[in-house]
Amino acid sequence: MFTVFVLGNIASGKSTACRYFESRGAMLIDLDELAKSLYVPGSDIVNALADEFGWDILDEEGAIRRSILASRAFASPDSAARLNGIVHPVLIEQLSLRILDPVCCTVSSPRYPFAVVEVSAPTGFEDAFGLADEILVISAPLSVRRERAIQRGMEPSDFDARSACQPDESALCNLATTVIDNAAGDNSLFEQLDAWLARHGFVDVVDKEEADA
Structure with missing residues (x-):
């Protein structure tokens, strides 16, 4: 199955693009959600995160307090790298299983024309890029993204801290096969996403499925 990784810094429109692709028939894999599904109380990955960022990131039932983990993990590029070093190896393994799982192509399961993987933190995740047929970057200037995030209710200091942990826009675009x-x-x-779908021949597939429904 053709697989595209969609990258973009915070407030770039990456999630909007991924949801649009999903509405056009793609199988969407959100790496943030996939990572959260790995945070099972008592698991090796949860214990490793607690060792690294403090056992008070866990609640009384052993589940991760995500807001506390995020505040510590995204406090600096170094702490973000430590988080990624713990999570990414397991995440890549699980992503491989999702993409390569033959169940997605059986008669009893939906036949997706393509798969979209939403990648929120590409730094340190480059080892997984070999799973993708294409890397698509949704790009917007830092000042534009900052204004968007603040309008959505994010604190400026929170945006600045998270943005500092992400690659600059030019470095991100250098990873891309296609930049939008x-x-x-x-x-x-x-309009640009529709043009991408048309170039890859997915519009006809989706339109046919809608006509057959």
Whole structure:
């Protein structure tokens, strides 16, 4: 199955693009959600995170207090790298199973025309890029993304801390097979996504499925 990794820094429009692809028939894998599913109380990964960031990141039932973990893990690029070093190896293994699972292509399961993997933290995740047929980056300038995030209710200091843990825009775009400019933040994003779908022949597949429904 054709697989595209969608990358983008915070407030770039990456999630919007991924949800749009999902609405057009893609199998969507959100790495943040996949990572959260690994946080089983008592598991090796949870214990490793507690050892690294403090056992008070766990509640009385042993579940991760995500807000506390996030505040510590994204406090600096170094702490973010330590988080990724713990989570990414397990995450890559689980992602491989999802993408390569033959169940997705059986008669009893939906036949997805392509898979979309939403990658929120590409730094340190490059080892998984070999699983992708294409790397697509949703790009917008830092100032634009900061304004968007603040308008959505994020504290400026929180945005600045998280942004400091992410690659700069030019470095991110250098990872891409295709770059989609979302500086405008309007319908031009969807127009560019539709053009991408058409180039890859997925529009006809989706339209046929809708006609057959």
